[in-house]
Amino acid sequence: MPETTIISSRLAGFWRKLLDGLVRYTLTILLALGLFGVILLISGRNPLHSYRDMLVHTMGSAYGFSEVLVAMTPMLLTALAVALPSRLILINVGVEGQLYMGACFATWAALTFPHLPAYVLLPLMAFVGMLGGALWAFIPGYLKARGIVNETITTLLLNSVAPKIVSFFIFGFWHSPMDTDKTANFVPAARLPTFFGTRIDLSLFIGLALLVVFWWFVKYTRWGLEMRAIGGNPQAARRNGIPVSTYLVVGMCVGGAIAGLAGMAQVSGYYGLLLANFSRGIGYMGFLISWLSFGDPLGILLMSFVVAVIFTGGNLLQLTQGLPFAAINLLLALTLFVVLARPQFSGFIRRKTA
Amino acid sequence: MATFQTSSEIVGVAGVSGNGQKELSDVVLGMIPCVRGEKILFGEDMTHASVGVVRRRGVGFVPEDPLSMAVVPFMTVLENLALTRTWHYARAGGLKMDWRAVHRDAQDAMSRFGFSFSLYVPARTLSGGNLQRMIIVRELAYGSRLIIASYLTRGLDVRSTFAARQALLQARDEGAGVLLISEDLEELFALSDRLVVLYDGRIVGTFRPEDTDIYTIGHLMTGSEVPHA
Numbered sequence: 047m048p049e050t051t052i053i054s055s056r057l058a059g060f061w062r063k064l065l066d067g068l069v070r071y072t073l074t075i076l077l078a079l080g081l082f083g084v085i086l087l088i089s090g091r092n093p094l095h096s097y098r099d100m101l102v103h104t105m106g107s108a109y110g111f112s113e114v115l116v117a118m119t120p121m122l123l124t125a126l127a128v129a130l131p132s133r134l135i136l137i138n139v140g141v142e143g144q145l146y147m148g149a150c151f152a153t154w155a156a157l158t159f160p161h162l163p164a165y166v167l168l169p170l171m172a173f174v175g176m177l178g179g180a181l182w183a184f185i186p187g188y189l190k191a192r193g194i195v196n197e198t199i200t201t202l203l204l205n206s207v208a209p210k211i212v213s214f215f216i217f218g219f220w221h222s223p224m225d226t227d228k229t230a231n232f233v234p235a236a237r238l239p240t241f242f243g244t245r246i247d248l249s250l251f252i253g254l255a256l257l258v259v260f261w262w263f264v265k266y267t268r269w270g271l272e273m274r275a276i277g278g279n280p281q282a283a284r285r286n287g288i289p290v291s292t293y294l295v296v297g298m299c300v301g302g303a304i305a306g307l308a309g310m311a312q313v314s315g316y317y318g319l320l321l322a323n324f325s326r327g328i329g330y331m332g333f334l335i336s337w338l339s340f341g342d343p344l345g346i347l348l349m350s351f352v353v354a355v356i357f358t359g360g361n362l363l364q365l366t367q368g369l370p371f372a373a374i375n376l377l378l379a380l381t382l383f384v385v386l387a388r389p390q391f392s393g394f395i396r397r398k399t400a
Numbered sequence: 401m402a403t404f405q406t407s408s409e410i411v412g413v414a415g416v417s418g419n420g421q422k423e424l425s426d427v428v429l430g431m432i433p434c435v436r437g438e439k440i441l442f443g444e445d446m447t448h449a450s451v452g453v454v455r456r457r458g459v460g461f462v463p464e465d466p467l468s469m470a471v472v473p474f475m476t477v478l479e480n481l482a483l484t485r486t487w488h489y490a491r492a493g494g495l496k497m498d499w500r501a502v503h504r505d506a507q508d509a510m511s512r513f514g515f516s517f518s519l520y521v522p523a524r525t526l527s528g529g530n531l532q533r534m535i536i537v538r539e540l541a542y543g544s545r546l547i548i549a550s551y552l553t554r555g556l557d558v559r560s561t562f563a564a565r566q567a568l569l570q571a572r573d574e575g576a577g578v579l580l581i582s583e584d585l586e587e588l589f590a591l592s593d594r595l596v597v598l599y600d601g602r603i604v605g606t607f608r609p610e611d612t613d614i615y616t617i618g619h620l621m622t623g624s625e626v627p628h629a
Binding site for chain 1 (some may be wrong): 451454455456468469483487490494
């Protein structure tokens with residue numbers, strides 16, 4: 047096949063995939079919003095007013111938009127922490143626990159070396175945070191690679207252990223003189239820099255950069271090719287000489303390291319201290335986003351943004367529409383259910399474009 | 401201890417399915433560990449070597465069911481061709497792959513064996529015959545010194561069967577040793593330079609094809625006594 051033909055067929059394939067993705071995501075969101083609208087109607091609210099409030103307060107002002115990005119940042123990172131191992135068919139439900147361990151390790155660095163300058167302390171916190179997440183993920187990764195226990199079970203169970211370890215350190219050693227459930231505020235050198243006079247911090251740009259690296263890594267590198275092979279047919283990959291067990295352990299650890307970085311970013315950026323039970327389910331949210339986007343980098347970006355809009359807007363709906371926050375969880379659940387109907391969408395799209 | 405010394409030779413392994421052929425190929429490949437004895441390949445102790453190491457030393461493997469055992473169905477044919485030698489095609493320390501080299505090598509191998517199939521379609525879209533041709537190109541063409549071929553022509557049409565057999569003979573003539581595992585005695589007699597019969601996980605006979613006949617091998621395969629002529 048001539049090279050120009052190959053390039054043009056690949057370009058056509060890229061545009062087709064992009065269009066297909068956009069149509070799919072738009073239909074997914076619209077259908078979920080439609081279903082949620084029915085629930086709003088039943089509860090006596092005007093869906094159009096609710097959605098208008100949600101959009102105006104999030105996208106209608108620079109401040110609202112910046113708060114969406116702030117909410118999106120940890121979701122982006124935790125979704126990546128799920129997406130990378132998922133390429134190896136590893137179901138990393140344990141991002142929540144890895145996030146806690148990353149935050150715990152980073153807090154240790156912040157409290158132990160408060161005299162260090164920011165340019166040393168922040169990389170150190172990031173490193174030990176990633177180490178904490180990676181070590182926590184190593185346990186299920188190793189057990190999976192040795193064929194002892196399924197990683198879905200271990201990661202899920204470890205999720206309930208990690209917050210207790212964090213609480214043990216906070217209540218036992220690190221709590222501030224004023225509060226028992228949180229540490230003292232970190233020194234300024236242990237805080238991530240913020241930008242544009244908002245609460246957007248460096249971790250947003252790190253998350254976006256990691257997203258690009260993830261896309262490039264999976265698509266172009268030797269290891270990405272081998273990961274896709276393992277994800278596509280583990281038995282064939284093993285017979286072709288790819289060290290599947292090593293990939294399983296390393297993949298899980300890298301996912302854990304990214305989750306650990308998200309934990310570090312939360313304590314260093316968003317809170318500026320370590321708080322018991324600080325996560326509010328960010329790890330599970332990342333899991334949801336990763337599966338909503340099928341581990342696709344562009345999909346992760348879009349879905350984490352959409353979920354952040356729903357989250358931030360949902361907070362406001364409590365004020366403007368008198369809705370309980372549980373209603374937002376309902377909307378997210380509906381979105382997930384609609385995504386599970388993707389085969390029907392794909393069939394619909396194919397029929398329309400045929 | 402079983403010794404399979406082979407170079408520029410096709411050793412046919414005859415046996416009824418379930419008598420240790422798959423285990424034999426898996427042990428040679430490194431998929432399952434040697435629990436007893438040792439595995440010497442190309443004069444090197446590879447008893448505990450991983451599949452990756454064994455592959456790198458030049459062991460090719462044509463499995464009985466390529467789609468489930470050798471191929472990643474959603475990846476393109478070109479990507480599948482690179483899978484056994486990613487280390488060879490990796491550039492910049494693995495940060496990128498030299499797809500031009502993969503393409504070039506694939507074209508060379510295809511013309512060598514007289515095969516023709518598309519390189520840029522997902523492997524799952526290939527017919528059974530073309531899939532087997534793809535596996536043969538990957539496993540036989542890139543300087544394999546030992547080829548394990550399990551049920552080489554199972555499910556193939558006449559044309560594909562002929563092409564697969566010719567490729568195996570060509571690889572043998574170029575210096576490769578071949579372990580041909582099959583239940584098809586006609587194929588074993590047609591291709592093998594030496595025949596080994598497996599029954600209940602043990603070698604129960606070794607023959608030159610010209611010194612034996614299909615009935616003797618058949619009896620040994622089923623574990624029954626060979627009737628005296």
